[in-house]
Amino acid sequence: MTLYAIKEGKKLRCGYTTGSCAAAAAKAAALLALGQDAVPAVQLQTPRGEVLTIDIVSCQRFPRQGRCAVRKDAGDDPDITDGVQVAAHVSLTSGGIVIAGGPGIGRVTKPGLSCPVGEWAINPVPRQMIRTAVEDIARQCGYTGGFAVTISIPGGEELARKTFNPRLGIEGGLSVLGTTGIVEPMSERALVETIHREMDSRRAAGEKHILAFFGNYGVDFSRDVLQIDTEKRVTISNYVGESLDYGAYCGFSDLLLIGHAGKLIKVAQGIMNTHSRYADGRTSFLALAAMLHGASPAVGQAVYDSVTTDEALRIIQDEGLLEPVMALACRKIAYYMEQRVHGALRTGALLFSNVYGVLGYAGAAEELLTLHRQRSELL
Template structure:
């Protein structure tokens, strides 16, 4: 792949996700099955808008199925999946439409609370939509109007998954097929931190004294679509909240509003300032403790502690009538640790949201800062 992201004075090459690999393999296998002809490359569109032309490998053509693989390329962000083969086996079906299944090395979901159904393959919604869309396009191109069954396999995923958090999340036997954009952007920590600082310096140079910040795509979408705020001058901090706050003090900003998904923002309530899961996965402990402080039984505390996602935590807290009290304490702690990091030199605010439940909580100055940014967006 020859798409690059300029960062820290150098061009870093992007890669493509396991979801893109699975999509390309599925489309290539479908085309070869329906035409009976081998192809040397296949083209897919990604949600990021980047068009990929990928080469099928290990092609196996039989009378009733075709199997092929796409090799994962993580670009200049190599990880444990870089270079592995992602396979798709496509077979004709009588029922119309495209059915996606998981094979060897694709994890099976065993617990509720994830984006995938319990008992089904750990194939996230975006790559699943990509596969259905591209395979359907291939069927339409050929004029085939029945159905196809697609089985995605990642043979090396069985072993690689043991190095991940998948078993703790209730995903057994393999990897998750991931990707929200289809593209892997280089994730060098120093490059990402420097990129964030460049964005902050740009805001400083424009005379902006009030920072609006989110972690990534979820926060960007929520801030724009739900809060109705202008995000043109916002900054993305990725996982680096500590570096964000330090540099905000250094640059002399007056206020900072952080809009974050509960799964990341709750970590700040325990003083964790790098929210990447490799540093800390402490999303449920504080919720469980505060729930018990507010009268929850030990059994309910254990239930909260064992939740797979913060959305599941919210569900339990609401059921027990503890949500408001617990969230008040959690946001107080977030406010404490943010203010401790900036030594009180900047007014900070944080707004916690969920894609399922909407706004979950705010620190004491968050409403004031939200109104400030709404006024800024209106040109006042």
Template structure:
């Protein structure tokens, strides 16, 4: 019998648990074990190692537990210090080992601590829960001292996140990522969607794509989360007789697929900038623009260069069409595949004619 893999909790959930522990400490209530509701509704129980009063506020230490996920932050201490303030709103600060954004193209502005949206939302929710007020004022400083060294094992230095690692987590729950087990756990989504007689399966790499798909009118039952395993999931869908698939994802994922890369983890293959540069050059981007794309920090940054040359729509449409061609070739023509490319804000950047056809047939809010 296969071992059931254990889930853990993210660095963001550790920080949120630390915030709650700090409030309980201030109230004179037991803080040693925190119940926390993750953003997807999962109830987490997180032990707290220590809470103490410092010159900068109340500081809580939580030790990261990654379950059976091979996460480099497993076992590290996450320190969260909270200081109340009279002005409304939560101010986030990066302590030792938490990076700061220094380049454009990330989901946070330059100068901001690299504390992602999920953890910020979770922490705000905890503060509202503990104070009973949506407009409470506080300064929240997150420190992960080991992050200084751990960051060297990540892409953060390349992405311009300096000083440490990022505080991440879409929901707060860390699902095990043992590859074969994780891939197999994704497949039942296909069976459920086909059983619901969904005419089009909509493949999304993660939560961002899911949110955007729902905003376009795609039914929840049609959504299939693929993570990085697009090719694997295309094969499994074809085996099960799926007739139509829409691949909906961020530029970074679709650019890889346009180059024929269907396992999209960056350690498997990463030629995003090279692919973008090639397609942009084919559409008329001057040589200095091509060099700028190749030197860009992220695909978002590269797309700004392409947009400034007036080529955004053309390049994105060509890439979406190429994804359609490569994906149908990947499954030997057994499935009709459309492609829809979006940015982090949910704007539609490009779509192939197949995607527009699906939208017209099933009432999705796409405009050509």
């Protein structure tokens, strides 16, 4: 792969999606099925127009059949499928093109995903890429019959347990994914699309309430301290704004975000992407809030200079100001969350710290927490 992306001042190499790998393997296997010689590489045009040259790592010819494999190259992206083999077995048929999954490919068991329930988890764009690839070979060889294409990923079932697939309702293996054919290193688009897929799955299952977390800290705290079931959660990483937007778009009735104060204090300033490379301001907000409630400039400076949120909170607590400062933070969080959705759904946020426990409730958080507790008791 010779395409690159610039991320955080670094030149990072792009990679191939599993969809591109599957299409390339199918193209090479179709050649074998039609009696052509094995090729070391094939060219493939991506949905956005790039022409890729993808190496073929293994080939097997059978009567009217061929099997080829491509080794997934995710570039500089930390993709769990980097290095796996994506294989395609192609058989000649009397007509039409049928695309199926084999070992290592999951099946969809819940509604709301790009593929219907019961179907192989080979998404629409990769399916079209596979179809186009074998159609190209048919034209090249003057063939007018059909193809049966089976995609497989050796070891895919084990790898899938380390992904979101089980929570999304994809069982038995990995998904064949990709909307552009290219893996962009540390792609934010891919992360946001994963959040959307989780929400789609929840909504299609009839869910009206979103229980959202930044990551594992909130999940562990909710399970161990708040004693609520987190199985049907949505993990939003740093993407507060995009998650609120999509929750409103999908027609959910409410969203409860449970998160560490270190993340949610940022939302109190209208920061809707909480990654540190975009914005911080945690100690700035806490220092100002403390001084607005009577802290001296020296205390404000100490809060401002704190290395961690918990250290800032300790200073504020020592001044007897933790409750009013957290109340102000909750009012601001509620304001910015409500402003983001403009009344399309009810919003709430619960702030916590592993040191200080629950620090406050923003918006409709207390009522929504009660709702999720009641739902947990029914399970």
